[in-house]
Amino acid sequence: MGHGGNVIAELTADHREVEEMFAQIEAQPVGHPERRHLADLLTSELVRHSVAEEMHLYPSVRSHVAGGDELADKELADHGRIERMLKDLEERDAEDPEFNDIVAKLKFEVASHVREEEAELFPKLTAACSPEELEALGRLVRRAKETAPTRPHPSMPDTPPANKLLAPGAGLVDRVRDLLSGRGSSS
Template identity: 65%
Template sequence: MGHGGNIIEELMTDHREVEEMFSRIESMTGKSPELRDLVDEVTIELVRHSVAEEQYLYPAVRKHVAGGDRLADKELADHGRIEKILKQLEKTDTDAPQRMQLLQLLMDEVSNHIQDEENTLFPKLREACSPETLDDLGDKIRRAKAMAPTRPHPASPDTPPANKLLAPGAGLVDRARDFVTGRGGGGGAPGDGGGGPPAPPRGR
């Protein structure tokens, strides 16, 4: 979950992990039970990663990088499209023909987002910030992700806040986001005073 290194190294390692999950998805058949579980894991990983970026990466880009507001707004718009696809996947039956189309759309959107961050945003941030600042942001990103589950069904689902991922009502995307941000009594990352600043409102 936490990889060490500065914010860019941390997030790039996350990117490689998501790409590895996508490779596994592409090798599975459309009706495989393992595919359903893997899609749930990808959903949680993407939400966890997105929340961490929204809490610390994009505010740092706005603060340190010339034209940072425009860059951050573009990446947030990417997050919105990705989250919308994840919610569509939640509502799609496992054997529905459009499920694989949605998965391909998700992989395309995430791949484009990764390339944009790694080719444009990360180099600008590295140039604008001192190594110490980047290291500090890496620590903050790891704390922001510390409360996130690594699987859709935590080992002890009867205890809060992990049980929120199994609670009825909101879909997995919203439950995972609430879990990571500590909303609804979930608490924040250890030692972080409640999980850092709240994530920006999302269109639902």
């Protein structure tokens, strides 16, 4: 599924990519170094996606959807759990016995979050916003993913305005670290 279009199409495409990344990790033999590389790519995608949602999607849900505060708070709590798992995963080699357990728990948590977003949040946002608003939100999300961090930062703020101020700087630092370490490059 390609990227572009409204926020729902953009984020749904991300969801399918993440599902494929989990499948790629699971297709590798246990302990294989490629699992670590794929976990880094997965981490980068999940962090970028989450930051973009926190910067633009959830504030829109709060302002346009009835009961949006509670819905956004629940999604942010999900992100917090996922980001802590990603941080734990980041610190482990593929040979570490905990690596596979964390990947399995992470897959379950992400799948649950995706189901809830696609079944509840996305339809409510679609009903509350015009097609033009959804298109504009899609552009904002794509732009945010370009500068978002690529590594988990569980203690970083996840709501505006602090997240909009700090995320691009953290993203720049992460990209420099990725470049210097070779993380995320072709294997």
